[in-house]
Amino acid sequence: MTNRQIRTIIIIGSGPAGLTAAIYSARANLAPLVIEGEPSSTSDQPGGQLMLTTDVENYPGFPEGVMGPELMAKFREQAQRFGAEMVTDRVTRVDLSGPPHGIWVGDPDAPEPTYRAWAIIVSTGAQSLMLGLEAEERLIGHGLSTCATCDGFFFRDQHIAVVGGGDSAMEEAIFLTRFASKVTVIHRRDELRASKIMQDRAFANERIEFLWNSAVTALCGEEKLTGAEVQNTVTGKSASLDVTGLFIAIGHRPNTDLFKGQLKRKKNGYLITDPDSSGTEVEGVFACGDVQDDFYRQAVTAAGSGCMAAIDAERWLESAGHS
Ligand code: NAP
Numbered sequence: 001m002t003n004r005q006i007r008t009i010i011i012i013g014s015g016p017a018g019l020t021a022a023i024y025s026a027r028a029n030l031a032p033l034v035i036e037g038e039p040s041s042t043s044d045q046p047g048g049q050l051m052l053t054t055d056v057e058n059y060p061g062f063p064e065g066v067m068g069p070e071l072m073a074k075f076r077e078q079a080q081r082f083g084a085e086m087v088t089d090r091v092t093r094v095d096l097s098g099p100p101h102g103i104w105v106g107d108p109d110a111p112e113p114t115y116r117a118w119a120i121i122v123s124t125g126a127q128s129l130m131l132g133l134e135a136e137e138r139l140i141g142h143g144l145s146t147c148a149t150c151d152g153f154f155f156r157d158q159h160i161a162v163v164g165g166g167d168s169a170m171e172e173a174i175f176l177t178r179f180a181s182k183v184t185v186i187h188r189r190d191e192l193r194a195s196k197i198m199q200d201r202a203f204a205n206e207r208i209e210f211l212w213n214s215a216v217t218a219l220c221g222e223e224k225l226t227g228a229e230v231q232n233t234v235t236g237k238s239a240s241l242d243v244t245g246l247f248i249a250i251g252h253r254p255n256t257d258l259f260k261g262q263l264k265r266k267k268n269g270y271l272i273t274d275p276d277s278s279g280t281e282v283e284g285v286f287a288c289g290d291v292q293d294d295f296y297r298q299a300v301t302a303a304g305s306g307c308m309a310a311i312d313a314e315r316w317l318e319s320a321g322h323s
Pocket of ligand 1: 058130131163164165166167168169171188189192193194195249250251252295296297
C-alpha cells in the first residue's frame with residue numbers, strides 16, 4: 001500500500017480494546033491495520049497495560065487465571081488469524097479533519113501522513129502515574145519501577161516498597177512477596193482504596209507491612225535506588241526507608257495528548273464519546289477502552305468497548321459508502 005492509498009480502517013493501540021476491535025473489523029472484511037505502539041515505551045507498549053500485569057483472575061473464560069502478557073498474545077493471534085495487519089510503531093501525529101483522516105508515524109513534521117483511513121479507532125489506553133519526584137527519571141529501571149511482573153524478579157530477598165492504596169498497589173505488593181523478604185506498602189491515608197478481597201489478601205500476607213499516612217518525599221541513590229525518604233502526613237515527621245526497590249502504583253493517565261484540540265476530552269484528559277456509543281464528535285473517529293473510560297477500567301470492559309467501536313465503525317463505513 002502506498003501513502004496515497006486510503007485504508008478502510010486503522011486502529012491505534014493494541015490493548016484489549018484495540019485488539020478486540022481488530023478481531024471484529026477483520027472478521028467484517030475491513031482489513032484493519034493496527035498500529036500497535038512502541039515496545040520500549042511505557043505509555044504505548046504493544047499489548048497495553050496487561051503486558052505489565054501478572055495474574056489476571058477476573059477475565060472470563062480463564063477459571064484458573066491467566067498471565068497478562070499471555071492473554072494479550074492470544075488476543076493478537078486471534079486478530080491476525082482473521083487478517084488484521086500489525087505495525088509495531090508509534091503514532092506521532094494525527095489529522096482528523098477528514099474523513100479521510102491522516103496518521104503519521106516517525107517524523108511528525110513530514111508533509112504527508114504515513115497512512116490515511118476513512119475510519120479510525122482510537123484505543124491508546126492509559127499509563128501509570130508517577131509521583132513527580134526529581135530522581136524518578138534517573139532511577140526508573142534502576143530500583144524504581146511501575147511493573148512488578150517485569151522487575152520483581154530482580155529483588156529476590158530484598159526489602160521493597162509499594163506506593164499506593166488501590167487494587168494495583170495490593171496486586172503489586174502481593175506479587176512481590178514471591179521474591180522480596182519484606183514488602184512495605186506506603187499509603188498517604190490510613191485506609192485503603194482497594195477492593196475488600198484485595199485488602200483481605202494483603203492484610204493476610206505476613207510479608208506485607210503498611211506504612212499509613214505516609215508520602216514518599218525523596219528517592220535516594222545516584223545510579224540505583226538505595227532508599228526513600230518518607231514523611232508522615234499527620235505528624236510531619238520524616239524517616240528514611242531502607243529499600244532497594246520501590247514500585248509506584250498510584251493510578252493512571254489516559255494517552256490522549258495526540259488528540260489535543262482535535263477530539264473532545266474531559267478535564268482529566270479522557271476522551272468523550274457519544275452516549276451509548278463509541279463515536280466521537282468527529283465523523284469516522286471512534287474511541288474505546290481506557291482512553292475513554294475513567295470509571296470501569298477493566299480488561300473485559302475495554303474488550304467490550306472495542307467490539308462496540310468495530311461495529312460502530314463498520315456501520316458508519318457502510319452508511320458512508322466506504323466499506
Ligand atoms: P486507584 O484505584 O485510583 O488507586 C490509586 C491509589 O494511589 C489510591 O490509593 C490513591 O490514594 C493513591 N495515590 C494517587 N495519587 C497519589 C500520589 N500522588 N501519591 C501517593 N498516593 C497516590 O488506581 P489503581 O489501583 O491503579 O486501580 C485503578 C482501577 O483498576 C480500579 O478501578 C481498580 O479496582 C482496578 N484494578 C483492579 C484490579 C483487580 O481487580 N485485580 C487490579 C488492578 C486495578 P487515595 O486512596 O488517597 O486516593
